[in-house]
Amino acid sequence: MTDQFTRDLQPEREANDPLLSPEQVSQMLGGVPVGSLKRWRTERQGPTCLHIGRHVRYRRSAVEEWLRRKDDEAAAWMET
Incomplete structure (x- = not known):
């Protein structure tokens, strides 16, 4: 459950959170094919x-x- 402070900040955070195209995400992920996305x-x-x-x-x-989350999964796997 979110508190009032979090709800008040959410519109501002979303306004400052850029939207990326699949091609941009592909580059961000080191060249993962757009087809994989x-x-x-x-x-x-x-x-x-x-x-x-x-x-x-x-x-x-x-x-x-x-x-x-992927980093956390990898770290947990390495610890087992």
């Missing part, structure tokens, strides 16, 4: 995306959070 979307495995009309966009923060 599409497959991940259909399998609900990749970063959370937005559909704006016919366009797919990713919030930079969503991609960064997804990468953090």
Whole structure:
């Protein structure tokens, strides 16, 4: 549950959070093919995306959070 302070900051944070195209996310992820991003979307495995009309966009923060989770998964795997 979010508190009032978090709810008040959310519109400002979202306004300052750039939207990225699949091509930009591909570059951000070191050249992951755009086709892989599409497959991940259909399998609900990749970063959370937005559909704006016919366009797919990713919030930079969503991609960064997804990468953090992947880092955590890798670290946990290495510890086992």
